[in-house]
Amino acid sequence: MKVVVVGAGAVGAACAFHAASAGLDVTVVDRGPVGAGTTSRGEGNVLLSDKEPGPELDLARLSRALWDEAADELGAASFELEPKGGLVVASTGEGLAALGEFAARQARAGVRVERVDHVQELEPHIAPGIPGGVHYPQDAQVQPVLAAAALLRAAVERGARTRTAEVAAAMTGRNGEVTGVRTAAGETLPADAVVNAAGTWGGEVGRRLGAPVDVLPRRGFVLVTEPLPPMVRHKVYSADYVANVASSDAGLETSCVVEGTRGGTILIGASRERVGFDTTMNPAVVTRLAAQACRLFPFLRNTHLIRTYRGFRPYCPDHLPVVGPDPRASGVVHACGHEGAGIGLAPATGALVTAHLLGRPWRGADPAAHTALLPDRFLIPKGAVR
Incomplete structure (x- = not known):
């Protein structure tokens, strides 16, 4: 054939x-x-x-x-497979309860999930006061x-x-x-x-x-920091990221996603908006993503961004x-x-x-x-x- x-x-x-x-x-x-x-x-x-x-x-x-x-x-080295695991965190007790229910449904579907009460044990540099999260050891990253x-x-x-x-x-x-x-x-x-x-x-x-x-295209921005010593161990994101992924709203949505790379840079996302194939840089999106990332990892306030990039996700209704x-x-x-x-x-x-x-x-x-x-x-x- x-x-x-x-x-x-x-x-x-x-x-x-x-x-x-x-x-x-x-x-x-x-x-x-x-x-x-x-x-x-x-x-x-x-x-x-x-x-x-x-x-x-x-x-x-x-x-x-x-x-x-x-x-x-x-x-694995040919495409930099890193089985780093993911950590999803909640900022409120109510959010943590909803995240726990979501994770329980995933566990019944065969996903490995681990409730985390002290997120600093997995991510020492994360902001204090986070009530908890869920660790997903199967999450990974490739280049x-x-x-x-x-x-x-x-x-x-x-x-x-x-x-x-x-x-x-x-x-x-x-x-x-x-x-x-x-x-x-x-x-x-x-x-x-x-x-x-x-x-x-x-x-x-x-x-x-x-x-x-x-x-249809759905535009997103990603921020890239200067190379740093290892500071973020997992892919870390806030629980509202899941809701944003599932949303069909045409307007701008952002949720905090932070992860390190093998080269030492830190990637910060994620935004979603339906603007056709418009590639215009939007400083307001960059500012919002950076602010969310700094609230999750305060050390980022003293870290330089070296570039941003943007592209289009192929979105189905x-x-x-x-x-x-x-x-x-x-x-x-x-x-x-x-x-x-x-x-x-x-x-x-x-x-x-x-x-x-x-x-x-x-x-x-x-x-x-x-x-x-x-x-x-x-x-x-x-x-x-x-």
Whole structure:
């Protein structure tokens, strides 16, 4: 089977890696370098802690196991896998009770959770007076661009090819089935299946393939400090981050997320706002994120910021990714709309796409167990414009 994967971010690279590992003939097409889009604008989160029990958590649990498998196959150092764990903290007793109920539901779904009464024991530099939190030992972090590059390199070693080009349209057969893609330069790439792994641009690529999906951009900012000695041991965030992830509000939302990197810098997030593809720097967002981080870790007040970056999360209205074959365009398989969880969910998404292509389970991914992610849950009619 010939497969064209559109997108060389973390999700597209994972799709290529798994499909090539299964013996499929894979070509990856992207208009830019590996990981140059949304992947390069992320923190590299591999999280279970922020997900309600349900379809996304099921995919995340599989993905967490597959990240470990990738570390065994490719070497953890090749993408800087750090199983650092996550610490979610509450600022009030009421918030702590709600966080405990949320964690209990996750535990019943198979997530490892540990109630923490004295958060300073895990994070000595955190602000005093925090009533408690929950530790998630399975949370991890990868360097996102390195991860995409490692997966794509491994796919190429297994026979995949890469092509720098922009996909302009689908090629179709006599019965309307997709038989490949045509690039903006007029090149044709025949395929039995085309995987839409275009991230934030998945809606537009889907439209070009005759299978539009409701994927919209949601802008976010991340702050980066000067390198420091190890000061933050885990990914630490406030409990309201979970609510912000699940919110569908179009306006600006921020919640405090702080974590260290292997290079010594500290990453500070997270903001979300629906402003289309507007890349304008917003100093007010930076100020708000910095203030929240300083309240959580007071030592940051005397720390220099060296840069900020921003990007777009591929947002779906129900906050679930779109993974699976499109019923309107035979041969199109979607793998997009992961919002801020694309890095963490990439391996399981790649395995699930490969299972759909093979028509059987692959690496623990069974299409029958992930029907809630199929694109037919919200289809946009052909020719519709978002």
